[in-house]
Amino acid sequence: MFSRNTIARFQNTETPFYYYDLNLLNETLSSCKKASDQYGFHVHYALKANFNQEVLKAIEKVGFGADCVSGNEVKKAIEIGFDPGKVVFAGVGKSDKEIISALNNDIFCFNVESVQELGIINELAAGLGKSARVAIRINPNVDAHTHKYITTGLEENKFGINQWELNSCVEELKKCQNLELIGIHFHVGSQITNLEVFRSLCLKVNELSAWFEDHGFNLQILNVGGGLGVDYQNPDEHPITDFEAYFSIFDKFLERRPGQEVHFELGRALVAQCGSLISRILYVKNGLKKNFLILDAGMTELMRPALYQAYHKIENISSDSGQTVKYDVVGPICESTDCFGxxxxxPDSKRGDLIAIRTAGAYGEVMSSGYNLRERVQSVYSE
Structure with a gap:
C-alpha cells in the first residue's frame, strides 16, 4: 500500500494525520461510474461518509450527485460545486431552518421519513411560494445482516415510514398542494457484503412500487439507497469493491417502467479504502499477560472501533523486525474503550514507529471530535 517514498514522507510529517490516496479514490470512482452507466443508473454520494474538501472535489468532478443528511451537508455540497438538481436531502429530523435553506437552493428532492414531515415541508414550501419534490422513504423491514448499530431497514429502527402508515401517507399527500411525489426511497443498512440482501430489497421495492401505482401515483424515481460494504480485512487484495456485481443485482431483479430512473446513495464503498489514519507509537508497555502499543491517535480520530467494535487492519509500516509480538493497540484518550484492536x-515495535490504521476513509475523519480538548488532525494527500 505504502511505497518507501511515501513512508519517508510520513516520517517528516507531524502525526496523527489522515492520509488520502487520491489515485485510488479516482480509480474507485471511475469503476463505479463505468458500472452504473452501463445500466443507466444514477449515483449520489453520501456526504456523511467523508466530507473532506479534496475528496468531495474528486467526487463532484466525476459527475455524481450528493446525498445529504443535514442542512450543512446540503450547503457544503453546493459550495463544492454539486449541481443542486442532483442534491437529495434525507434525515429523520430536518429542522425548519434546514428545509427552508434547501428549498431556497432548489434541490432535487427531499427524502421524507414521516407522515408529519410531509405536512411541514408543504407548509414551508407554501410560505416561500415554492413546490417541493419529495420521495417517501419506506421502511421495507429487510434485515441487512450487519451490525445492529448500522442497520436501518427494520421496523424497530427510527428511519423511514412503516408500510402500515402508507394509507395515511397517501391521504396527507392529497392534501399537500405544494408537494410533488416523484419517487420512493429505501435504505436497509451499511457495510452489507451479502448481495442477497439487495435481491430481497429489490423484491420489496417491486411490491411497493406497484402499490403506489395502484393508488394513482406515477413514480419517476426508485431510490434504493446504498449500504454496499468493503473488505476491511484485506484492503490491498480488494481495494475496489465489485460494483459490477452490485449493480447487476438491481438490473436483474428490479422491475422498472420505461423512463423510470434508479438512484443509489453510495458512501463507504467509494471512499473507505482510499483513507488511512497514520499515527506514531508514543509508548510500549510490556506486561506479564498483555503488551500495549500506546499511539498518538485515539478514538477522537477514529471512533468506529469504540462505537461499533469495528475491525480495521493495523500495520507497523516502519519496522523491519523479523520478530512478531501480540499487542493491544490503544490511544491516549482517558477512556477504556479507546482501543483500536x-x-x-x-513486528516487534518501538517508540516512534509509524502505525497505519487502514480503510479509514469512511466514517473516520467525519466522526472525529475534540474530546479531551484534542486538536483536529490534518489531512495529507498522495502526490
Missing amino acids: KEIEL
Whole structure:
C-alpha cells in the first residue's frame, strides 16, 4: 500500500494525520461510474461518509450527485460545486431552518421519513411560494445482516415510514398542494457484503412500487439507497469493491417502467479504502499477560472501533523486525474503550514507529471530535 517514498514522507510529517490516496479514490470512482452507466443508473454520494474538501472535489468532478443528511451537508455540497438538481436531502429530523435553506437552493428532492414531515415541508414550501419534490422513504423491514448499530431497514429502527402508515401517507399527500411525489426511497443498512440482501430489497421495492401505482401515483424515481460494504480485512487484495456485481443485482431483479430512473446513495464503498489514519507509537508497555502499543491517535480520530467494535487492519509500516509480538493497540484518550484492536500480531515495535490504521476513509475523519480538548488532525494527500 505504502511505497518507501511515501513512508519517508510520513516520517517528516507531524502525526496523527489522515492520509488520502487520491489515485485510488479516482480509480474507485471511475469503476463505479463505468458500472452504473452501463445500466443507466444514477449515483449520489453520501456526504456523511467523508466530507473532506479534496475528496468531495474528486467526487463532484466525476459527475455524481450528493446525498445529504443535514442542512450543512446540503450547503457544503453546493459550495463544492454539486449541481443542486442532483442534491437529495434525507434525515429523520430536518429542522425548519434546514428545509427552508434547501428549498431556497432548489434541490432535487427531499427524502421524507414521516407522515408529519410531509405536512411541514408543504407548509414551508407554501410560505416561500415554492413546490417541493419529495420521495417517501419506506421502511421495507429487510434485515441487512450487519451490525445492529448500522442497520436501518427494520421496523424497530427510527428511519423511514412503516408500510402500515402508507394509507395515511397517501391521504396527507392529497392534501399537500405544494408537494410533488416523484419517487420512493429505501435504505436497509451499511457495510452489507451479502448481495442477497439487495435481491430481497429489490423484491420489496417491486411490491411497493406497484402499490403506489395502484393508488394513482406515477413514480419517476426508485431510490434504493446504498449500504454496499468493503473488505476491511484485506484492503490491498480488494481495494475496489465489485460494483459490477452490485449493480447487476438491481438490473436483474428490479422491475422498472420505461423512463423510470434508479438512484443509489453510495458512501463507504467509494471512499473507505482510499483513507488511512497514520499515527506514531508514543509508548510500549510490556506486561506479564498483555503488551500495549500506546499511539498518538485515539478514538477522537477514529471512533468506529469504540462505537461499533469495528475491525480495521493495523500495520507497523516502519519496522523491519523479523520478530512478531501480540499487542493491544490503544490511544491516549482517558477512556477504556479507546482501543483500536486487541492481540494484534505486529513486528516487534518501538517508540516512534509509524502505525497505519487502514480503510479509514469512511466514517473516520467525519466522526472525529475534540474530546479531551484534542486538536483536529490534518489531512495529507498522495502526490
